[in-house]
Amino acid sequence: MTDELAFLKRCEDDLAPLKLNARGLRIFLTLAEHETPVQFGAFAKELAIYKPSLTRITDSLTHAGLATRTRSKKDGRTCFLELTDKGREAAQRILKPVTVGDVFGLPGEVYREPRTEAA
Numbered sequence: 001m002t003d004e005l006a007f008l009k010r011c012e013d014d015l016a017p018l019k020l021n022a023r024g025l026r027i028f029l030t031l032a033e034h035e036t037p038v039q040f041g042a043f044a045k046e047l048a049i050y051k052p053s054l055t056r057i058t059d060s061l062t063h064a065g066l067a068t069r070t071r072s073k074k075d076g077r078t079c080f081l082e083l084t085d086k087g088r089e090a091a092q093r094i095l096k097p098v099t100v101g102d103v104f105g106l107p108g109e110v111y112r113e114p115r116t117e118a119a
Contacts, residue, residue: 018064018066018090019060019064020060023053023057024057024061027047027054027057027058027061028061028066028087028090029091029094029095030043030046031043031061031067031081031082031083031087032087032088032091032095034082036082037070037080037082038080038081038082039079039080040054040069040078040079040081043081058081061087065084065087066083066084066087066090067082067084067087068083068084069081070082
């Protein structure tokens, strides 16, 4: 089993309540990389997606209590996104290292696919 499959297997239960598609998960995890609020337009550029698409997905995140969207006090047209404590906890659960126990139900170290010798 590859690291990627083990990762997906382990976090399936964590992802189900989030109800995010692949794009939503990418946005959620990218937002988790930011320790401070990120400006909405700059975040859309970082993700290389249109603002209306980002709005739909961040609406889902805010309704689920995983993120907040706040307006700038200086310029009401500008808003900022950040994860809530609930969102940060969910991201930490998803991103924790995959262990052998997660994959095979055994205690152990972080799972790495065995290396094969080059022919």
